[in-house]
Amino acid sequence: MPLTWGESTSEVVVTENGIIAGATGGRSARPSYVPPHLRGRPQGASAGGGVSNNVDIAPKGSTGANPNAIAAPGPEANGGIATRTGNGSAWGAGSGVNHVASWGNSSGSGRGYRHGGRGRRGGWEREVNPFANDGPVAENIFEAENTGINFDAYEDIPVETSGNNVPPPVNTFAEIDLGAALNENIRRCKYTKPTPVQRHAIPISLNGRDLMACAQTGSGKTAAFCFPIIAGIMRNTPPGRPRGGRKALPLALILSPTRELTSQISDEAKKFAYQTGIRVVVCYGGAPVHNQLRELERGVDILVATPGRLSDLLERARVSLSMVRYLTLDEADRMLDMGFEPQIRRIVEQMDMPPAGERQTMLFSATFPREIQRLASDFLSNYIFLAVGRVGSSTELIVQRVEYVQDADKRSMLMDLIHAQSALAPPGQTSLTLVFVETKKGADALEDWLCRMGFPATTIHGDRSQQEREHALRSFRTGVTPILVATDVAARGLDIPHVAHVVNFDLPNDIDDYVHRIGRTGRAGKSGVATAFFNEKDQSLARSLTELMTESSQEVPGWLTNFATRASYGGRSRRSGGGSKFGGRDFRREGGRGGGGGHHGGYNGGGGYGGSSAWD
Numbered sequence: 001m002p003l004t005w006g007e008s009t010s011e012v013v014v015t016e017n018g019i020i021a022g023a024t025g026g027r028s029a030r031p032s033y034v035p036p037h038l039r040g041r042p043q044g045a046s047a048g049g050g051v052s053n054n055v056d057i058a059p060k061g062s063t064g065a066n067p068n069a070i071a072a073p074g075p076e077a078n079g080g081i082a083t084r085t086g087n088g089s090a091w092g093a094g095s096g097v098n099h100v101a102s103w104g105n106s107s108g109s110g111r112g113y114r115h116g117g118r119g120r121r122g123g124w125e126r127e128v129n130p131f132a133n134d135g136p137v138a139e140n141i142f143e144a145e146n147t148g149i150n151f152d153a154y155e156d157i158p159v160e161t162s163g164n165n166v167p168p169p170v171n172t173f174a175e176i177d178l179g180a181a182l183n184e185n186i187r188r189c190k191y192t193k194p195t196p197v198q199r200h201a202i203p204i205s206l207n208g209r210d211l212m213a214c215a216q217t218g219s220g221k222t223a224a225f226c227f228p229i230i231a232g233i234m235r236n237t238p239p240g241r242p243r244g245g246r247k248a249l250p251l252a253l254i255l256s257p258t259r260e261l262t263s264q265i266s267d268e269a270k271k272f273a274y275q276t277g278i279r280v281v282v283c284y285g286g287a288p289v290h291n292q293l294r295e296l297e298r299g300v301d302i303l304v305a306t307p308g309r310l311s312d313l314l315e316r317a318r319v320s321l322s323m324v325r326y327l328t329l330d331e332a333d334r335m336l337d338m339g340f341e342p343q344i345r346r347i348v349e350q351m352d353m354p355p356a357g358e359r360q361t362m363l364f365s366a367t368f369p370r371e372i373q374r375l376a377s378d379f380l381s382n383y384i385f386l387a388v389g390r391v392g393s394s395t396e397l398i399v400q401r402v403e404y405v406q407d408a409d410k411r412s413m414l415m416d417l418i419h420a421q422s423a424l425a426p427p428g429q430t431s432l433t434l435v436f437v438e439t440k441k442g443a444d445a446l447e448d449w450l451c452r453m454g455f456p457a458t459t460i461h462g463d464r465s466q467q468e469r470e471h472a473l474r475s476f477r478t479g480v481t482p483i484l485v486a487t488d489v490a491a492r493g494l495d496i497p498h499v500a501h502v503v504n505f506d507l508p509n510d511i512d513d514y515v516h517r518i519g520r521t522g523r524a525g526k527s528g529v530a531t532a533f534f535n536e537k538d539q540s541l542a543r544s545l546t547e548l549m550t551e552s553s554q555e556v557p558g559w560l561t562n563f564a565t566r567a568s569y570g571g572r573s574r575r576s577g578g579g580s581k582f583g584g585r586d587f588r589r590e591g592g593r594g595g596g597g598g599h600h601g602g603y604n605g606g607g608g609y610g611g612s613s614a615w616d
């Protein structure tokens with residue numbers, strides 16, 4: 001019979017170093033992790049069935065916050081930085097046994113979860129397209145996990161627009177002429193009113209204007225660019241346009257940096273386009289190209305693609321961009337950073353796509369560094385810049401914590417957090433934990449260790465096959481493996497309900513990546529927790545992290561401020577100098593290029609933007 005975590009810790013003796021040394025009752029003698037507060041105690045000492053509750057990860061206002069929360073290290077120890085000594089690092093001692101355990105409130109069916117089901121199924125699994133336009137589809141397809149949006153969280157979010165003749169925002173979907181079929185789908189999706197970015201961006205795009213839009217993670221940007229595209233195609237499709245055939249001629253192109261995000265956008269677009277007659281086709285690498293070619297041959301109105309696979313299809317002359325009237329770059333800053341720029345420029349500027357001014361172009365992201373704005377503006381014509389959210393406004397939804405943890409203690413600390421998280425999960429619910437690491441190898445190693453310790457974990461990174469990546473994501477989404485260890489491939493755009501906790505096991509080098517990573521929780525106005533493990537190696541991030549946390553009303557530990565002060569000579573700042581400069585402001589206002597005009601005011605009559613950067 002499978003063991004729960006509680007059972008497994010109560011039946012054995014705990015040693016000083018946190019390793020369970022032996023088993024009673026004839027059960028396996030596997031070493032396991034023991035939370036620090038149980039170490040050195042005899043078995044059964046904990047009333048909590050072995051569940052550690054000594055790490056306070058409760059979001060603001062949540063009940064059950066533990067008054068014995070780990071305090072930030074005092075600034076004086078260790079030359080101004082106190083270190084977490086973590087005497088209970090149990091890792092490395094694992095037996096290699098493939099544990100089977102029930103997790104939290106899940107059924108405990110005893111299914112093996114190691115490696116997230118790798119190799120469980122043979123052959124390529126294609127996602128069924130439940131939103132195909134050519135068959136009867138039950139309305140419940142729209143019920144997929146939309147738990148509603150907490151609009152109160154956006155009450156006084158400041159908004160800045162700049163550019164000429166900015167169309168005014170709307171308060172309801174009914175004020176906009178989106179067409180009956182799309183309105184019906186909005187109703188089916190249970191979107192009762194537009195989010196702030198939708199209120200502003202939809203009228204701008206419906207007016208045919210180019211747009212550079214910056215709004216917080218999880219605030220509904222996907223619908224903000226999909227609705228105007230669908231409404232625009234429904235209003236005005238060129239007569240006699242060939243739809244199918246050997247060379248696909250999409251009317252709209254949506255580019256996004258990762259396969260998973262591309263797939264997610266396509267699913268959303270299919271939902272929004274249900275019964276409109278508009279065909280959405282998705283193309284991304286790692287999936288068999290012949291299936292995608294077959295879909296393209298059947299006709300495409302909206303093509304959602306990753307740059308790599310699209311380049312391949314363009315080279316094969318299976319796609320022409322000559323009819324593209326709408327171009328959207330989601331996560332536009334990522335699309336144009338060093339890695340992607342040449343490929344994107346080739347697609348947008350050197351193939352047969354109509355030039356800026358003839359097509360309508362929309363760029364969206366939660367972060368928009370100024371230098372990237374400059375690059376991106378090459379694709380736009382007389383555009384409007386939209387920034388929704390003053391620094392820190394909606395990210396107060398995400399409680400950010402930074403813990404000083406040496407590399408050797410990270411696993412032990414992670415275990416504490418996972419225990420605390422599982423203790424806080426509401427009855428009957430599995431809360432998901434997303435753990436970011438720097439390398440693919442590191443991801444595999446951590447997943448392996450977690451599994452050996454009895455925690456259902458899986459992993460997503462660039463070395464896994466697309467099938468494995470999709471399987472891992474599905475297994476995480478559904479709570480089968482409620483811990484996902486990921487590299488930055490999962491940092492952007494993924495909308496996974498119930499991610500309660502994002503752990504930056506390794507911090508990224510760039511503060512914008514941090515912003516996107518933590519944005520996997522606290523979505524759609526809901527709260528979330530993000531914990532970062534920080535040590536000397538992350539010193540270059542101290543200043544921007546401190547600024548970011550201060551701007552979003554987070555408690556900044558004194559030791560981190562010390563790091564930031566030390567790093568201020570040559571360190572990176574969000575506001576000035578090198579490194580990652582988040583551009584919540586239209587770079588044209590800073591003398592970059594002509595522009596200006598527009599209105600400049602707060603949402604709900606709120607105050608001005610005040611010159612601070614909008615960010616996630």
Ligand SMILES: Nc1ncnc2c1ncn2[C@@H]1O[C@H](COP(=O)(O)OP(=O)(O)OP(=O)(O)O)[C@@H](O)[C@H]1O
Binds near residue numbers: 190365493
């Ligand atoms: N008007 C609305 N009413 C209710 N829910 C909404 C509305 N608009 C979007 N949502 C939901 O909010 C969630 C977040 O939306 P979305 O994924 O588009 O965010 P995003 O801004 O693109 O985030 P990211 O920056 O991380 O990519 C989704 O689950 C979506 O279904």
